[in-house]
Amino acid sequence: MRAQPDPQSATRRIRLGMVGGGDGSFIGAAHRIAARIDDQFELVAGALSSSPERAHASAVKLHINPERSYASYEAMAQAEAQRNDGIDAVVVVTPNHLHVPVARAFAERGIHVICDKPLATSLADAQALAQVVQAHGLLFLLTHTYAGYPMVRQARELVQAGELGELRIVQVEYAQDWLGEPVEQQGNKQAEWRADPQRAGPAGALGDIGTHAYQLARFVSGLQVQELSADLSTFVPGRTLDDHVQAMLRFEGGARGMLWASQVASGACNALRLRVYGTRGSLHFDQEQPEQLWFAPQGQPARLLRRGMAPHSVSLASESRIPAGHPEGYFEAFATLYRDFARAWRGGESGLMPGLRDGLDGMRFIEAVLDSHRQNARWVTL
C-alpha cells in the first residue's frame, strides 16, 4: 500500500486507470471526457474489457502504454500498486455486479476509487466495501453526475439558506424511453447487462435511474426519507427486472413526496426533474435544461436563475467554466465531479462530492423499494 499524497500532488496530473469502458462503452467515454476537461488527470492504465483483444485495441486508441493495458483488473491492481508511477485512482465503469470486487481490489492496495452508481448489488456488499475504503483512508467518488450541475448545487444552496422556508413537498421523476421495447433481446449491449439480474443486480430501472432521482432529491432537499411505499412494474414482455417505479415518500419533519422512474416512458429522453416546495417558495430543475433553475418565491413572480449570473450564484462562481449563455452540459457536470475529486486529492475541501454515503443511501433506498414492493407497497422504514 502506497503513501500519499506525493510531493507533487499540488500540481501534477492525477494518474488514472480504468476498469471496463472499452470501445463502444457509453459511460467509459463519458468518464474520460470528464477527466480531460479540466486537465487534472491522465489515463495511464486500463483493464478496458473482459476480452483481451478488445482491451488491447481500446488501450492503443486511448494512447495507453501497452504494458499498462491489463487482461484483468486483478492483474492491474497488483501491478499498478507496485509501480512508482502507479495510478492514483481507479475508475470503475463495469456492469453493477463488478463495482464492489473491482473497487475492493484497488482499495485494498491503497488506490483511490471513482465508481459508477449504484454502488453495489446489495446493501451488505456496499457496507463491506465502505469499510475497506474507510479503513484505508481513501477518497471515493460515486459518479452521480447530476450532482455536478451548477444549478443543482445552486438549488441545494438556496434550500440551505432558507430561501424556501420549511420544506413541504419533494417531487422527483426520471423518465426515459429507450427500454420501451425488448431491446436487450435485440443486440443492444447497454440494455443486455442492465436487464440481466446476474450483472445488474435485483433492481432494473430502480437501480439504473431510480437511484439518480433519489440522490438528487436528497442532495438538494437535504431531507431524509423516513418511509416509502413503492410499486414496481415490468411492462416489456420477457423482461425480468423492473422497468417502471412509482413510490410515495414520507420525509422526516412531515414533508411528502413522490418518486417516479421509468424506462418505458415513450418520448422521454433523459427527463430527470426535481421540484421542491417550501413555505416560502419553490424550485424546479430539469436536467435537460441544466443551465437554468426556476425559483418561485411565494407571492412573487418566478425567477429564472441561470448559471453564472448574480445574485444567487455568488458562492458557485467557481463551478462555471464560461459565462452564462454559453451552455455547459452533461460533460461539464461530470467534469465538476472529477474536479471535486482532484481538489480533495490535492488536500482541499470537496464537501459536495458524492461518495460512499450517497452509495449506501442509494442501496438502502433500493432495498426498501424492493421490500415495499414485495409487500404490495406497504410502507417500509428506511
Next chain:
Amino acid sequence: MRAQPDPQSATRRIRLGMVGGGDGSFIGAAHRIAARIDDQFELVAGALSSSPERAHASAVKLHINPERSYASYEAMAQAEAQRNDGIDAVVVVTPNHLHVPVARAFAERGIHVICDKPLATSLADAQALAQVVQAHGLLFLLTHTYAGYPMVRQARELVQAGELGELRIVQVEYAQDWLGEPVEQQGNKQAEWRADPQRAGPAGALGDIGTHAYQLARFVSGLQVQELSADLSTFVPGRTLDDHVQAMLRFEGGARGMLWASQVASGACNALRLRVYGTRGSLHFDQEQPEQLWFAPQGQPARLLRRGMAPHSVSLASESRIPAGHPEGYFEAFATLYRDFARAWRGGESGLMPGLRDGLDGMRFIEAVLDSHRQNARWVTL
C-alpha cells in the same frame, strides 16, 4: 313538470336561473361569461345569495328582472316551474353541500341542471340525485371545465385512435399555492367554505382539485382505475381538511400512474398537467398553456399540436372559435361545455359533455382515497 323541448328550441336562447354566484363569486361570474360567449343562453332568474339584500343587488347588476330574483332556491324552483317562460336549466354554483339539494329541487320539477363539481359530499347523495335526474330524463352538465379545452379533446381523440398504442403510464397533477397560508382564517371567502367540512364535505384539496385531476386523466385515457393507494396531508396548522393529496394508481389492463393534488405548492398558480404514455407515443397537456398539446411518437421528434391546426384536429374544428394563434382560454373551454349542453338541449349529440357519470366517478374516487388514507395508504378497489 314541464314538457320539453318547446317549438322554438332549435333557435331560441336557453333560459337560465342561477343559485349562488352573487357578487364577488369567482365561479358564478365564470359561468355567466361562459354562457354568454356563444350567445345561446340568457340569465333570467336567480337566487344569487343566501342574503336577500345581496341577492337582490346582484340581480339588478345582472339585469335580472327583480320579480325573478328569489330569496331561496326552493322559492325559485317552485315559481319558475310554473311560469310559461320559466327557466330551462338551473346553474348550481353554491358551496358543495348544497349541490345535491338544490339540483334535486329543480330536477324534481323537470328543470335541467348545470352544476359545479364535486357532485356531492357523499357517493350516496350523488347516487340519489342521479336517480332523480335520470327518472326525469333531464340533461346534467357537471362543469369539469378542463374537459372543454380543444386540446384535451384532441388528446382523448388521439388515444382513442390508437396513436399512443397500448397505454402504460398516466401521470396527473394539479398544484396550486393559494392555500399555503391559513387564509381561511384571514377573511378569504373562497377559502372559508372550502376549508369547512360542513360546507365542503369530507374532502379538501381532494374534492376541490383532486377530482379535476382524476376526471382529466379518465377523460383523456379512457382507462378505469382499478385500485389506488393514497396518502393525504394537512400542512397548514389549524386546518381540518386535507390540503395535499398523493396517490398511486393501478389501471385496468396493467397501466400505472400517480396523482398529485396540492393547494400548498408554493409558486404554483393553477398547474393542472396530464401526461399519458403508451407503447407508441405519449401526450403532455398543461392547463396553463391550453392551446398546445405535446405529442411524442416513439422514435420521432415531438410535435407541438395547436388548436385549430391540421392534421390532428380535423374532427375538432368545431371546437374553435378563432384561428390558431389567437389564444382561447379558460372561459372558452367553459363556454364549450355550455355549447355541449345547448347542443344536447336542442336535440343533438353531446357525447363529450361531462355529466352524472363523471360526478359519480368522482365521488367514488373521493371515497376510495379517503378510505385508503384511513388505512395508511392501503390499496383500495374502486
Next chain:
Amino acid sequence: MRAQPDPQSATRRIRLGMVGGGDGSFIGAAHRIAARIDDQFELVAGALSSSPERAHASAVKLHINPERSYASYEAMAQAEAQRNDGIDAVVVVTPNHLHVPVARAFAERGIHVICDKPLATSLADAQALAQVVQAHGLLFLLTHTYAGYPMVRQARELVQAGELGELRIVQVEYAQDWLGEPVEQQGNKQAEWRADPQRAGPAGALGDIGTHAYQLARFVSGLQVQELSADLSTFVPGRTLDDHVQAMLRFEGGARGMLWASQVASGACNALRLRVYGTRGSLHFDQEQPEQLWFAPQGQPARLLRRGMAPHSVSLASESRIPAGHPEGYFEAFATLYRDFARAWRGGESGLMPGLRDGLDGMRFIEAVLDSHRQNARWVTL
C-alpha cells in the same frame, strides 16, 4: 343628432349596430363575443352583408329584430338615428375601404364608432374622418386588440414607471403564414379582399398586421418613431400588394429598432412579439403566450410576470376577470377594449383605449413605409 348620455347610461346595456360581419366573418364574430363577455352591450341592429339575403339570414341567427336588419349602412344610419331606442354605437367590420364612409355616416348622426384597423386607406381620409368624429364629440374605439392584453398594459406601465431606465432598443415583429400560397386565388374570402387594392388599400401585410406591430411598439414604449427605412416584398406570384415588410426604426431620443411583419413566414400562426430594452432592464411579450411577460432587470434573474399576480400588477387588477393560472386570451383582450369603451361611454376614464390617435399614427406609418419603399428604403421622417 342625439344628445347623450341618457339617464340610464350608468347601468343599461349599450346598444350596438354592426356593419359587415355577417355569417362567416372572422372579425365580426370576434367583436360580438368580445362585446358579450362583460355583458355591457347588446347587438340590436345590423347591415351585416352587402347581400340582402345574407344580411337577413345573419340577423336572424344573431337574434336581431328583422326590422332593424338593414340592406345598407346608409339606411341603417338614417333609421337608427331617428329611433328613441336607436343604437349608441356602430361597429365597423367591413373591408378597409369602407371604414371611413361607414364610420362617417354614423358619426355625422352623432353615433359613436367602434372600428377595425387600419383606420382608412389613406391618411387624408383618416384625417377627414377624425375631424367629423371630434366635431361631434364622439367616442372612437379602434380595435387594436393586442392593446387589451393585461400584460401589454403591464409592460406599458413598467416602462412608464422607469423600471427599464432609458429605452435603447425596440424590436417588434408580427409573423403569419396563411398567405404563403396564393389563397386569394383559391377561394379564401379573408384573403380575397386583403389582396385586393380596391378594398384593402395600398398596403397588404403592412396594413393588416404591420400596423398592429407598430401600434404595439408605440403603445408599450411610448416612443415616437422619428424616421424609418423600409423594404417591402411580395413573395407570392400574382399578388399585387406586399406580403412582407422589413423596416429599421429611429426613435426620438436615440433609441433604435426594427419592425418585421410577414404573412408568408411558414410555420408562424400569429406570432406578434415585442421586446423593449432600456438601460435598466428589458421586457419581452409574445402574443401567443399572452398571460405572461418576461421582465429582465439588468444584472438580475429574469422574472416571469403573470396576469393577476403581485407585485407588478397592482394597478391592473381590474383588467383581470379570473385569477392567474386560468388563462385569459384573445377574446378577453378584445373584451377589455369594449370595457374601455363602455367605461368612457358611462362617463369614466379610458386612457388606454386605442382610438383616433392610434389610427392616424398608423396611417402615417403606412404612408411613410410606402414612401420609403418607393425610394429604395431611404429614410423617411414621420
Next chain:
Amino acid sequence: MRAQPDPQSATRRIRLGMVGGGDGSFIGAAHRIAARIDDQFELVAGALSSSPERAHASAVKLHINPERSYASYEAMAQAEAQRNDGIDAVVVVTPNHLHVPVARAFAERGIHVICDKPLATSLADAQALAQVVQAHGLLFLLTHTYAGYPMVRQARELVQAGELGELRIVQVEYAQDWLGEPVEQQGNKQAEWRADPQRAGPAGALGDIGTHAYQLARFVSGLQVQELSADLSTFVPGRTLDDHVQAMLRFEGGARGMLWASQVASGACNALRLRVYGTRGSLHFDQEQPEQLWFAPQGQPARLLRRGMAPHSVSLASESRIPAGHPEGYFEAFATLYRDFARAWRGGESGLMPGLRDGLDGMRFIEAVLDSHRQNARWVTL
C-alpha cells in the same frame, strides 16, 4: 517549412502551440478545453502573454515545458518550425489586430492555423493572409463556434435537402448585455481591447458578434447576401466603436432578412438566434438551447428536433458524443470544430469546418456594413 503529414499522423495527437490565451483569458481556456475533449490534441508550446512573467506562469499551470514557453510569437514560430517535434498548428487567441501577423508568422513556416474571428481588421489584410495560407497548402480553422453545434449542422442539412423549399426569409440576431455599461473604463479586460479601435479594428459589436450572426445565417441558409442597408449605433457614452448593429438584407434569389447584433440589450446573455423560412417550412435555432431545433413544415405541427434523435439526424450521428437528453453545449460545439480540423489533418474530409472562406466573407460583411452606415444606411453591394 516542414513536410506533412508525418508517418504517425493517422493516430498520434496533434501538437498545438498557443499565442495569447494566458491566465484569465476567456477564449484561450475555451480553446484548450475544446482541444482536450476528444483527445486528439496536446498543447506543447505557447507565447501565452505579452508579459513574459504571465506567459511563463501560465505555461507552468498548463504543463507546458518551460523551454517551449516563448516570450514572443515570432520567437515561437521560429523555434517550433525547427524542432522535429515542433507544433503542427498554432492557436491564435489574441486581440483582433494580431490575428493576421501571428497567423502569418506561423503559416509562412508551414504551420497550420486555428484562429479566432474576425479574421482580420481589414479585408485587405485578410486577403493577404489567405494568400499565404493557400500558397503553403495549410489548414485554417476559423473558430466560428456556433457552426459546431449538431443542430446547426442539422439545420443546414435540412435546407440543403430542400425540406424548407425555396427560402424566403432569414432572420438572425445576436443579443448580449455585458457592454450595457462602460465596463471598458472600469477594468474589464475583455471589454478593454474590444472597445479599443487599435486592437479590435474598426468594428465593435459588429466584429465581435455581428460576424457570428452573419456566418450562422450564411452557413445554414447557404444564401449569398447581395446587398445590405445598415445602421450602427453607439449607446454607451465615451465608447468609440459601435455597440449596436441593425441591418436589412437582400439575398440572391430574392430572399429577404434582417440582422440585429447588440451588446447593450439588457437582460440578454448570449442570445444568438436564427430563423429561416422557406416555401415549405421553417427552422428556428437558439444558441442558448443548442440541443434542439424547431422545424415547422408548412401546414403541419412544429417538430422539436433534438440532437441524436431520428429521423433527421442520420448523417449527423457522428457529431454526437452521448445520447440525446444528456446535454452537450458550447465546449462540445467548439470541440467539434477541433475534430473537423483533426479529421482534415489526418487526411479526411471536413467540409463543414469554418475557415478562410468564412473569414473573408465576414470581412466583406464588416466593410459593407461600415460603408452603408457611413452613407446613412444606403444599400451596399457585397
